[in-house]
Amino acid sequence: MAIERLRDGEPAGAGVDPSDFTLSSDPFALFDVWMAEAERAEPEDANAMALATADADGLPDVRVVLLKGFDRRGFVFYTNTQSTKGEELAANPQAALVLHWKSLGRQIRARGPVERVTDAEADAYFASRHRESRIGAIASQQSRPVADRTALMDAVAAVTERVGDGAVPRPPHWTGFRILPSSIEFWRNGEFRLHDRVRFVRDGAGWRGTRLYP
Numbered sequence: 194m195a196i197e198r199l200r201d202g203e204p205a206g207a208g209v210d211p212s213d214f215t216l217s218s219d220p221f222a223l224f225d226v227w228m229a230e231a232e233r234a235e236p237e238d239a240n241a242m243a244l245a246t247a248d249a250d251g252l253p254d255v256r257v258v259l260l261k262g263f264d265r266r267g268f269v270f271y272t273n274t275q276s277t278k279g280e281e282l283a284a285n286p287q288a289a290l291v292l293h294w295k296s297l298g299r300q301i302r303a304r305g306p307v308e309r310v311t312d313a314e315a316d317a318y319f320a321s322r323h324r325e326s327r328i329g330a331i332a333s334q335q336s337r338p339v340a341d342r343t344a345l346m347d348a349v350a351a352v353t354e355r356v357g358d359g360a361v362p363r364p365p366h367w368t369g370f371r372i373l374p375s376s377i378e379f380w381r382n383g384e385f386r387l388h389d390r391v392r393f394v395r396d397g398a399g400w401r402g403t404r405l406y407p
């Protein structure tokens with residue numbers, strides 16, 4: 194599964210030593226290197242991340258989504274805006290994410306405000322999905338009650354018949370969100386639980402890194 198690295202020119206992580214855990218590191222460059230290593234090391238869904246939101250009362254919620262792109266602005270995932278998470282993000286447009294790669298002994302956390310991607314970005318990503326996945330995104334009223342599996346498959350069949358051989362455009366309630374990190378933390382497993390942690394916090398146009406006790 195290729196993750197869209199939404200940037201021009203050289204990969205952000207070019208020239209970065211993945212074992213370099215120094216505070217001078219650029220967090221997006223380090224992210225790029227760790228993500229690339231995870232894609233090589235993890236056979237399934239290296240880009241699966243827990244996404245935490247909170248509802249209007251501040252009650253936290255969490256579920257797994259796929260990281261579909263990142264650049265120096267932030268981390269992008271796609272979903273249904275009418276889902277529970279979509280409604281939570283409408284009420285409280287902030288989120289946190291965590292990626293954990295067990296085999297590498299690494300974790301990355303990030304948190305910050307959330308914005309929608311542009312319609313052009315969402316259209317481009319939607320168009321890249323399998324036709325069946327696009328039809329499914331139209332048919333599924335994500336997070337709403339459904340009587341049984343037959344009802345879901347009937348909804349899929351109805352959309353399939355409606356679109357025929359024609360285009361399957363992105364429905365308006367399906368789009369991407371970008372988490373604009375105010376902080377990014379890297380965690381690396383250490384012997385006897387003496388792990389390495391570095392948290393980067395935005396500092397003007399750059400980032401300030403601080404090493405933390407594990």
Ligand SMILES: Cc1cc2nc3c(=O)[nH]c(=O)nc-3n(C[C@H](O)[C@H](O)[C@H](O)COP(=O)(O)O)c2cc1C
Pocket residue numbers: 238241254255256257258259260270271272273276277278279335336
């Ligand atoms: C590995 C994995 C990847 C997933 N990827 C996505 C995704 O990219 N977007 C999405 O909306 N749901 C994804 N889901 C489903 C969500 O975990 C969740 O069930 C769904 O989005 C509804 O969540 P909500 O009711 O909190 O809105 C994924 C689940 C798993 C286990």
